[in-house]
Amino acid sequence: MPKTATPPDQIQPTGPGGHRIASLDFIRGIAVMGILAANIVAFGQPMTAYMYPDAFTVPHSLAEDWMWVAQFVLIDSKMRGLFTLLFGAGMVLFLERAAARGQGRWLQVRRLLWLGVIGLIHYFFIWRGDILFLYACSGLAALLFVGLSRRKLLVLGLVGYFGGALLYTGFVGFLPMMENSQEPAFVELAEELESEKQADLADGRLETRMIAEGDYADWVNHNIVEHGPELGFYLLMFWFETLPLMLVGMAAYRYGLFDGGLDPGRQRFWGLTLWLVGTALTIPVALWAKDGGLTYYGTLAAMAGWSMVPRLFAILGLVTLLALWGNRVTGSLAERVSAAGRAAFTNYLGTSVLMMLVFHGWAGGLFGQLGRTELYLVAAATWVLMLLWSKPWLERYRFGPLEWLWRCLTYWRIFPLRR
Numbered sequence: 055m056p057k058t059a060t061p062p063d064q065i066q067p068t069g070p071g072g073h074r075i076a077s078l079d080f081i082r083g084i085a086v087m088g089i090l091a092a093n094i095v096a097f098g099q100p101m102t103a104y105m106y107p108d109a110f111t112v113p114h115s116l117a118e119d120w121m122w123v124a125q126f127v128l129i130d131s132k133m134r135g136l137f138t139l140l141f142g143a144g145m146v147l148f149l150e151r152a153a154a155r156g157q158g159r160w161l162q163v164r165r166l167l168w169l170g171v172i173g174l175i176h177y178f179f180i181w182r183g184d185i186l187f188l189y190a191c192s193g194l195a196a197l198l199f200v201g202l203s204r205r206k207l208l209v210l211g212l213v214g215y216f217g218g219a220l221l222y223t224g225f226v227g228f229l230p231m232m233e234n235s236q237e238p239a240f241v242e243l244a245e246e247l248e249s250e251k252q253a254d255l256a257d258g259r260l261e262t263r264m265i266a267e268g269d270y271a272d273w274v275n276h277n278i279v280e281h282g283p284e285l286g287f288y289l290l291m292f293w294f295e296t297l298p299l300m301l302v303g304m305a306a307y308r309y310g311l312f313d314g315g316l317d318p319g320r321q322r323f324w325g326l327t328l329w330l331v332g333t334a335l336t337i338p339v340a341l342w343a344k345d346g347g348l349t350y351y352g353t354l355a356a357m358a359g360w361s362m363v364p365r366l367f368a369i370l371g372l373v374t375l376l377a378l379w380g381n382r383v384t385g386s387l388a389e390r391v392s393a394a395g396r397a398a399f400t401n402y403l404g405t406s407v408l409m410m411l412v413f414h415g416w417a418g419g420l421f422g423q424l425g426r427t428e429l430y431l432v433a434a435a436t437w438v439l440m441l442l443w444s445k446p447w448l449e450r451y452r453f454g455p456l457e458w459l460w461r462c463l464t465y466w467r468i469f470p471l472r473r
Contacts, residue, residue, distance in 0.1 A: 075312050075381075076381050077312045077313070078140060078144070078147075079392040079393075080376065080379070080380030080383065080388065080391055080395060081136060081312075081376045081377065081380055081395065082140055082394075082398045083390075083391035083392055083393070083396075083398065084136070084376060084391060085136040085395075086395065086398040086401045086402055087391075087394065087440060088129055088132070089133045089134060090405055090433050091129050091133070091433050092104075092131075092133055092134070094429045094430065094432060095426060096181075096183050097183075097409040097412075097413060097429075098413050098421060098422070098424050098429045098432065099111060099421075099422060100255075100258030101182060101261070102254055102255060102258045104183075105353040105354060105357050106348070106349075106350050106353050107119065107122055107426075109255060110425065110426070111262060111423075112422070112423065112424070112425045113425070115425070118425060118426040118427060119344060121426050121427070122348065122426070123340045123341070126336070126339075126357070127333060127336050127340050128333070130357065130365075131361070132365060132369055135295075135299055135365065135366075135369035136369060136372060136376070138189070139300075139302060139373050141189055141300055142299065142300030142302065142304040142306075142307070143303040143306060143307035145193060145197070145300070146200065146304045148165070149200060161464065161465075162197060163197065165464040166189075166194050167190065168463040169186055169460070170187050170191065172186055173185075173186030173187030173189070173190055174187055177277070177285070178282070180403075180407060181406040181410070186402075186403075187289075188288070188289060188296055192296040192297045192300055193300065196300045200304065204304075204305045204309055207301045207304050207305035210298075210301055211298040211299065211301030211302035213298075214301065215302070216363070216366075218293070218294020218362070219362035221294060222291075222358050222362055223359040223362065226359045228355070229247060229354065229355055230346065230349060230351045230352045232244055232247065232351075233247045233248065233349070233350075257280065260276070261273065261276065262422045264276060265415060266415045267415050268414060268415030268419070269415070270416055295362070299369070302370075306377075311373070311377050312377050312381075314381050325372075325373075325375035325377075327371070328367045328370045328374065329367070329368055329374075331371070332369070332370075336364040336365060339361045339364065340356065340361075342356065343356040389445060390441040390442075390444065390445050393448050396448055396454065396457075397454030397457060399454060399457050399460060400455050400456040401440050401444065403456055404456070405436060405440075412432065449473075450472065451471050451473060452469075452470070452473055
């Protein structure tokens with residue numbers, strides 16, 4: 055049957071038959087909520103406290119050390135991984151819908167360029183933990199491979215990811231052995247590592263003072279002057295994780311993972327197996343870091359090095375299980391999670407704005423005052439807000455507010471928002 059072109063203001067994440075792919079919304083909702091659970095520490099404490107508990111400005115208890123372990127095993131980088139896979143799948147979906155209307159890849163290029171602009175605004179003016187600029191740059195690179203077969207996309211993505219894992223592990227995995235080394239060959243390196251650590255902690259103390267005192271202009275200037283040059287290194291550090299996962303997400307979409315194109319029994323088996331293997335392999339890494347005292351370079355090595363391969367299994371397992379459940383799950387809570395996923399862009403950026411209001415000194419003023427336990431409570435309260443607003447909004451409006459803005463910028467025209 056010939057395809058019927060869909061007007062741009064009607065675009066939805068739909069499958070070949072025109073039905074909405076429910077699993078994409080559901081997984082995106084889980085991911086955007088999970089990302090907040092991972093990021094909440096870096097919202098309310100110095101950025102380095104995300105990995106290194108001693109960077110907290112308040113005591114970090116033994117129980118909270120175990121919370122670090124639990125977060126490391128279950129959440130850290132897994133939610134971002136889910137989001138990245140979905141971004142790759144969404145790129146293919148967008149290109150298919152654009153092709154059905156006779157539009158080419160340049161529309162996707164423009165869409166990604168605007169995402170990059172929004173990401174830079176987020177990075178410099180709202181919160182430095184932004185992933186949107188990284189996604190924009192990686193997405194532009196991923197466009198070079200979108201014409202490949204699904205098998206080639208999968209192989210290239212997996213090879214790229216494992217290559218990146220080897221690179222990162224070789225780069226940071228052995229730093230804990232060197233930071234306190236007394237071996238003559240490593241003394242100078244150990245001194246450099248200590249100097250870099252102290253500079254990072256000093257930057258965190260400076261930012262804490264600026265944020266707590268409400269010096270927003272100074273804080274923005276600090277972001278631009280001191281952390282603007284870090285964008286290139288930031289892209290390099292995550293390039294071999296983000297781009298490969300996007301390619302795997304493209305392949306997964308074409309294999310039918312998200313729209314029920316696979317055998318449910320096998321999908322359940324492989325999803326559970328991959329998640330259990332990834333989780334089981336991550337636990338020893340977390341315990342190794344904890345037994346070592348959760349040191350600066352120990353936690354860095356665990357997060358950026360030794361956990362990369364295990365978490366790939368966990369990410370693939372999670373997305374496989376959630377894709378299966380997302381097409382079947384029912385009930386009010388599931389509907390609200392899916393609505394949060396449909397408005398994930400707004401929820402992601404809106405969370406950053408809300409956290410500014412909670413933590414910056416010119417607003418709520420709680421930066422540096424809450425421990426890990428209290429920060430998790432803030433995250434839980436924000437989840438409730440996401441679930442409360444997203445569904446009723448989308449019952450009245452076609453898109454989330456920022457989804458609508460991004461769409462208007464992409465097509466360079468104003469679309470109707472109200473239903």
